[in-house]
Amino acid sequence: MPSFSVIIDPDSPDFGCWRDSGANNPEFARGGPIKLYAFLRNITYEEAREELMSGEVAEDGPPKLRVKLVPPGPPPKPQPIDISAYKAEAVPYLTERGISPEIQRMFDCGFDAAKNAVVMPWHDSDGAPINAKWRATWGKAFWYAKGGAPVRNMIYGIHLVYSRGIKRVIIVESETDAMYLWSKGYPAIAVGGSTFTNNQAEMLRMSPAQELVIGTDNDSAGEKLREEVAAKMRGYCELYDVRWPVPAKDANDVRDEIALRRAVKAAMRRNIFTSGRNIVSTHIVI
Structure with a gap:
């Protein structure tokens, strides 16, 4: 994005x-x-x-x-959007990607039958839905709610970090990556793209998180984002670097639960917080 x-x-x-x-x-x-x-x-x-x-x-x-x-x-305060028309018990598109119905409900996910698209709300830190992403089930198209708050000022799942007092969280790129990790027992948040803005950094700095596990995609954009997150969060929390096992492109691609847990466990063995060190030189490859 x-x-x-x-x-x-x-x-x-x-x-x-x-x-x-x-x-x-x-x-x-x-x-x-x-x-x-x-x-x-x-x-x-x-x-x-x-x-x-x-x-x-x-x-x-x-x-x-x-x-x-x-x-x-100052910009006007974002207003909550109405997502009641799209509520669903479970969306097959997400279930097929390893995201449990319980986690889908926790994130207020739904389905827009008219557009044949999954609806994934974005919440502010207090839990109010102030934007939502529509993800087509028939292709790679996606769009956001008209009049919704800019996602560059938000973090997907940050409301759960605040409300639950989560101390350790994995930061990824997409909503599906975050929800998949939650389904496997790992609290996770997403930036919604390949950039980490100052507003997102400040929101995360103000959260209860004390340990941040950086789990961006296995590509050049993911590497750039990994460095950006580390640079902006260094000194505010402990940083760890998780690498998804090849050939997986991202967290949601790691369907082998043993491999997923091994990757996270290996990352947690080594704290990469060093004020002057580039984290790429210290990552752990599984």
Whole structure:
């Protein structure tokens, strides 16, 4: 889930430029508004520029863009969303992925029959559902509730860490990874993508968690996220590094329960908290 930021300071030499902190390819890491528009529309830079051109602008002049800026001041407090229409005892899509009906109910999961999609609510630290992710059962498409709070400011499952006073938690990328680990007896939270924002870090720092087991995906984005989590949480809690056994891509891919427990147990034997050490050099491979 890319996280974009746009520089809106008119005095900045980079005014109007955007950045994607989660990008692995430099080509997709930053650029101007035309480039962003081209990526979003899946068209060439030249086509994007032509579409954005105003009839009043010279052919070789800059395009005229309309940008909606957020007014200054604190953002409005996110309001709870209504998920009552999607409640379900158990969703086969999740059950088939090793997530127990009890854990599905604990996370208020449901099913949208009209869209044939699983509904996975995101809660604030007090337990109120303030967004939800729809995950299609017919493909890889997903979307969030209209008007829901930005997930970049939230952590999936953080309400359980707060309400239950959980001291040790595994941090992963996806909702299904977190719920699968819960189904196997391991409290877990998810960031919802491959970035760990400052808001998410602060929410976790304020939680009861004292030991954080980093269990991101086995790919380059997961490695980057692993380093980001360690950098922002170092000094706030004990850090451990769990590596999912190959060929598993993520926690939910480890269907062998013995292998899963062995991986977590091996990680807990070695505390990787060192103020100046890069955690990649100290990981344990199962």
